[in-house]
Amino acid sequence: MKKFVLLFLLLPLCALAEDKREISLLTCSPGEQVYELFGHTAIRVTDPARGVDVVFNYGLFSFDEPNFVWRFVRGETDYLLGCVDFQYFIAEYGIRGSGVTEQVLALDSLQKNRIIEALATNSLPKNRVYRYNFLFNNCTTKARDKILEAVGEKISYATSSVGDSLSFRDIVHIHTTANEWYQFGMDLLLGAPADKIAKRSGAQFAPFVLMREFADATITTGDSARRLVAKQHELLLPEKRVTSRNNLTPFNVSLLLLLFTLVVMLCERRSGRTFWLWDMLLMLMQAISGTVLLFMVLFSQHPAVDCNWLLLWLNPLPFVLLPILLYRIGKGASMGFMWIQVIMPALFIVASPLLPQCFPVPIYICAITVIIRSLFYIYKDKICALDVL
Numbered sequence: 001m002k003k004f005v006l007l008f009l010l011l012p013l014c015a016l017a018e019d020k021r022e023i024s025l026l027t028c029s030p031g032e033q034v035y036e037l038f039g040h041t042a043i044r045v046t047d048p049a050r051g052v053d054v055v056f057n058y059g060l061f062s063f064d065e066p067n068f069v070w071r072f073v074r075g076e077t078d079y080l081l082g083c084v085d086f087q088y089f090i091a092e093y094g095i096r097g098s099g100v101t102e103q104v105l106a107l108d109s110l111q112k113n114r115i116i117e118a119l120a121t122n123s124l125p126k127n128r129v130y131r132y133n134f135l136f137n138n139c140t141t142k143a144r145d146k147i148l149e150a151v152g153e154k155i156s157y158a159t160s161s162v163g164d165s166l167s168f169r170d171i172v173h174i175h176t177t178a179n180e181w182y183q184f185g186m187d188l189l190l191g192a193p194a195d196k197i198a199k200r201s202g203a204q205f206a207p208f209v210l211m212r213e214f215a216d217a218t219i220t221t222g223d224s225a226r227r228l229v230a231k232q233h234e235l236l237l238p239e240k241r242v243t244s245r246n247n248l249t250p251f252n253v254s255l256l257l258l259l260f261t262l263v264v265m266l267c268e269r270r271s272g273r274t275f276w277l278w279d280m281l282l283m284l285m286q287a288i289s290g291t292v293l294l295f296m297v298l299f300s301q302h303p304a305v306d307c308n309w310l311l312l313w314l315n316p317l318p319f320v321l322l323p324i325l326l327y328r329i330g331k332g333a334s335m336g337f338m339w340i341q342v343i344m345p346a347l348f349i350v351a352s353p354l355l356p357q358c359f360p361v362p363i364y365i366c367a368i369t370v371i372i373r374s375l376f377y378i379y380k381d382k383i384c385a386l387d388v389l
Contacts, residue, residue, distance in 0.1 A: 019109045019112065023045055023112055025147065025211065026042045026044050027208060027211040029100075034182055037182065038207060041059075041143045044056075044086060053085065058139040059079065061077065061079050074301060080129045082128070099234065101234055102233055103214055103232045104230045104231045104232070111151055135304055140204065140207045151228075153219050157213050161199070161200035161203055161213060163202050168190075168195070168198050169190055171198060174206075180250055184362065187358075188293065189293070191306060192357040193307060195358050250360065254361075254362035257369055258366075258369045276325070280325075284318070287315075290316045290317070290318070310348075312348040313344035313348040313370070317344070321341065325337075338375075341370055342378070345367035
């Protein structure tokens with residue numbers, strides 16, 4: 001942190017004839033890392049009279065922090081506000097190949113003073129750390145809130161918001177279209193709260209949503225109104241990335257899972273053997289996935305994961321069923337207990353249209369796979385007897 005820069009920013013204007021300071025919203029295009037998929041937002045402050053050009057960035061964190069992954073999963077990740085020279089900031093995003101759009105805000109001297117003072121105060125060591133939340137308290141919402149607080153007037157938006165018709169999950173999908181496995185993983189973890197209509201303020205967690213809405217916004221003061229954004233231009237153009245087509249998508253993998261299960265059952269019918277290793281693998285995948293979901297619901301502070309209806313069938317119960325399965329296979333006993341593995345996914349499929357949560361298609365295919373495999377076990381003796389007849 002450059003304390004002398006903050007000191008200069010807080011000095012009075014000393015009756016300058018013209019306030020040439022500029023406050024800008026910087027919007028950076030998405031990168032390739034998972035934490036870069038939605039892009040980024042920062043605030044730029046320039047003061048040509050004092051030679052100041054710095055960027056306030058609410059998106060700083062460190063993987064080296066103790067227990068970072070564990071804290072992130074539990075929703076206890078702390079981000080912090082940093083202040084860097086603009087040339088270093090823009091160089092970093094140039095190396096990443098990301099684009100950077102600048103929106104210079106049409107603020108008066110008093111409003112500029114407010115936001116500079118707020119940012120400088122927020123940059124102090126005792127104030128700079130905040131509890132990060134992916135949807136409701138991230139680098140974009142923090143920057144937006146500081147700007148709106150500094151404006152202190154009514155902000156009117158000229159266009160309807162995407163949040164008026166889209167849910168949080170819909171907006172996540174828009175940003176993860178090219179990363180189907182990331183999207184699938186987020187769909188599993190995000191529960192029913194993510195399917196609520198985002199509305200304008202909620203949708204602005206996404207950097208490019210905020211940028212588009214600021215572009216048409218106006219500041220109303222009394223009977224007069226002026227555009228919130230005085231000018232907008234591209235500081236960096238994003239590099240064109242060549243994305244290779246990956247055929248191992250969640251949809252294709254789930255189909256392969258179903259197909260392989262059918263092949264296993266056909267082989268069992270013809271050979272009279274039981275390929276219990278495949279069942280152990282299926283149950284382990286179901287149980288591990290369910291344990292992760294249950295942990296997120298019970299212990300994570302992320303508000304969008306605290307009600308997940310996938311637990312109807314993706315739950316830890318198969319950990320209990322697995323040893324029973326192996327024991328009964330070894331004894332040649334009845335497999336009637338497998339009705340549990342039929343009822344849970346069947347209940348999920350039947351109830352899903354009525355639930356306040358959207359589910360990815362591969363989940364239904366996996367549920368059907370479990371149902372078919374479990375029914376085969378229950379009626380295996382009768383099915384195999386058809387070969388004798």
